[in-house]
Amino acid sequence: MLFRYSLQAVLFIALMASIAGLGATITPAAPDGLHKATFAGGCFWCMESPFESLDGVAEVTVGYTGGDLKNPSYEQISAGDTGHAEAVEIVFDPKKISYEKLLDVFWHNVDPTQRDRQFCDVGDQYRSAIFYHSPEQEQQALASKTKLEQSDRFANKQLYTQIAPAGSFYVAEKYHQDYAIKNPIRYKYYRWNCGRDERLEEVWGQAPTH
Numbered sequence: 001m002l003f004r005y006s007l008q009a010v011l012f013i014a015l016m017a018s019i020a021g022l023g024a025t026i027t028p029a030a031p032d033g034l035h036k037a038t039f040a041g042g043c044f045w046c047m048e049s050p051f052e053s054l055d056g057v058a059e060v061t062v063g064y065t066g067g068d069l070k071n072p073s074y075e076q077i078s079a080g081d082t083g084h085a086e087a088v089e090i091v092f093d094p095k096k097i098s099y100e101k102l103l104d105v106f107w108h109n110v111d112p113t114q115r116d117r118q119f120c121d122v123g124d125q126y127r128s129a130i131f132y133h134s135p136e137q138e139q140q141a142l143a144s145k146t147k148l149e150q151s152d153r154f155a156n157k158q159l160y161t162q163i164a165p166a167g168s169f170y171v172a173e174k175y176h177q178d179y180a181i182k183n184p185i186r187y188k189y190y191r192w193n194c195g196r197d198e199r200l201e202e203v204w205g206q207a208p209t210h
Contacts, residue, residue: 034093040088056097060091087169
């Protein structure tokens with residue numbers, strides 16, 4: 001995928017790969033011409049892979065955002081009370097893929113009817129959320145949520161997905177990055193044991209791509 005992007009974008013990806021092993025590092029700004037999108041949907045292992053295969057996505061990083069605690073660790077996040085959520089930060093080329101498309105992929109990988117949890121993971125650190133990076137992203141996120149609320153699929157159901165401004169995004173520890181690729185058996189067992197795909201099929205009428 002890298003050859004389709006500028007040298008600046010390639011250097012950005014290399015930088016992200018190097019700092020991913022540090023943990024609690026704040027991600028740098030996106031290279032010129034690329035944008036960021038940030039989503040939370042429960043376990044970040046499961047939110048990473050749906051976006052990585054999309055044409056126009058340059059990089060997906062798992063980490064922590066939405067709270068005030070600086071330099072959080074995975075242990076602190078797991079214990080709760082940090083205000084942070086496990087999340088993914090996506091760097092994408094808006095000329096190749098739209099933010100609306102990323103929103104669509106996000107929604108189909110979460111259960112928006114669950115509050116402060118996703119599937120078997122309970123706590124506000126596993127909440128579903130859209131963290132917008134611009135007024136345009138905010139408008140599109142709100143519009144997409146309103147459309148779902150008015151749809152037959154979610155009639156008379158409350159959608160708890162948070163829509164909030166993006167803040168500092170702290171890169172998770174290296175072993176969390178690309179977990180589905182590095183640990184495919186454990187990853188598949190976790191998804192199955194958590195009932196994620198079964199519930200997503202109930203909510204959306206089809207199993208997600210991951």
